[in-house]
Each structure stands twice: as structure tokens, then as C-alpha cells.
Amino acid sequence: MGGFEVIEEINDGNLYLRKLSKEDVTFFYQSLKNKDITNYLSLGPLISHEHSRRLIKNYLKSWDKYLQFNYVIELRDNKKTSRIGSASLWNINWFHQRSGIGIWILPMFWERGIGTKTITLIKIIGFNHLKLNRIEAHIAVKNDRSIKMFKKCGFIEEGTLKGYLNINGGFQDALLVACLKN
Numbered sequence: 001m002g003g004f005e006v007i008e009e010i011n012d013g014n015l016y017l018r019k020l021s022k023e024d025v026t027f028f029y030q031s032l033k034n035k036d037i038t039n040y041l042s043l044g045p046l047i048s049h050e051h052s053r054r055l056i057k058n059y060l061k062s063w064d065k066y067l068q069f070n071y072v073i074e075l076r077d078n079k080k081t082s083r084i085g086s087a088s089l090w091n092i093n094w095f096h097q098r099s100g101i102g103i104w105i106l107p108m109f110w111e112r113g114i115g116t117k118t119i120t121l122i123k124i125i126g127f128n129h130l131k132l133n134r135i136e137a138h139i140a141v142k143n144d145r146s147i148k149m150f151k152k153c154g155f156i157e158e159g160t161l162k163g164y165l166n167i168n169g170g171f172q173d174a175l176l177v178a179c180l181k182n
Contacts, residue, residue, distance in 0.1 A: 141173045
């Protein structure tokens with residue numbers, strides 16, 4: 001395992017992805033107790049501040065072991081920085097040079113092209129820096145907005161995974177979309 005570079009921060013104009021930190025516990029808790037956001041995530045609503053703290057602690061351990069890389073999405077201008085979501089490369093398989101991708105954004109920032117810019121930055125990290133060959137997402141078939149966004153970013157539909165996601169106690173099919181380096 002070598003020749004790759006772990007990126008802790010990357011940006012496109014005023015949109016930044018930076019490594020998750022312990023200072024993000026409250027942001028994650030406040031954001032992810034909201035069912036509108038966790039509706040289609042493999043992560044259910046966070047039930048407490050402590051739940052959020054443990055989650056982030058595990059994310060940081062996984063970062064140190066090169067198992068997954070979690071980023072906070074920020075909008076920055078000279079006056080202030082706003083945390084608006086999170087993106088990650090997870091379930092990394094170094095032998096097969098592939099990874100899953102996950103993203104969530106606060107609903108008030110939807111429909112502004114932020115998701116598309118974020119996925120483009122994650123692809124740069126994955127393909128150019130981590131030297132991955134494949135990045136894939138498993139998206140609930142009912143999550144049209146997310147499917148449309150990934151396809152706009154060059155992800156191709158590969159098939160449907162039956163009963164793949166447990167969402168609110170019920171199993172839902174997932175669309176497998178993937179993007180290859182070349």
C-alpha cells in the first residue's frame with residue numbers, strides 16, 4: 001500500500017471539504033437528529049450528543065487506519081464559515097482500489113449545485129490522491145434527487161440491490177451507481 005496521499009482539506013472556490021474533527025460533534029448531532037436528512041442514509045437519526053461523540057470518535061479511528069475518510073462540507077467567506085454537510089469515502093478496499101462514497105447536505109442548501117461540486121472534489125481525492133480505480137454509491141431507489149446528482153457527476157447505473165438498505169425499520173432496494181477512474 002503506497003503511492004497514495006491522504007488529503008485533509010480541498011476546495012473549489014468557497015466550498016471546502018476538510019477532515020472531520022472532535023469539534024464537529026454538535027454539528028453532527030444537530031443535523032442528524034433531523035429525519036429529513038437521515039431518511040435515506042445508512043445512518044439513522046442520532047439520539048444524543050454522546051451518540052454523536054462516539055460516531056465521530058469511530059470515524060477518526062477509521063481515518064487513522066486508512067479505512068475511511070470523513071469530511072465536513074463548509075462554505076467559507078471572509079466573515080464566517082458555515083458547516084453544511086458531510087461527505088466520505090468509506091468501506092475502502094486497498095487491494096481492489098475501490099471505495100464507497102456517502103454524502104449528506106442540510107436541506108436549506110439543496111438545489112444549489114453543492115452536492116455536485118462536493119462529489120467532484122471527492123472524486124479528485126479518490127482517484128488522484130488515493131489512487132482508487134472505482135468509487136460506488138448505494139442509493140435508495142426512492143431517492144431521486146441523489147440518483148440524479150450522482151449521474152450528473154459521471155456515475156453509471158449498474159443494477160439494483162434487492163432489500164439492501166434498512167431504512168426506518170423496513171428494507172428498501174438500492175441502486176448501485178459507480179464511477180471508474182478512466
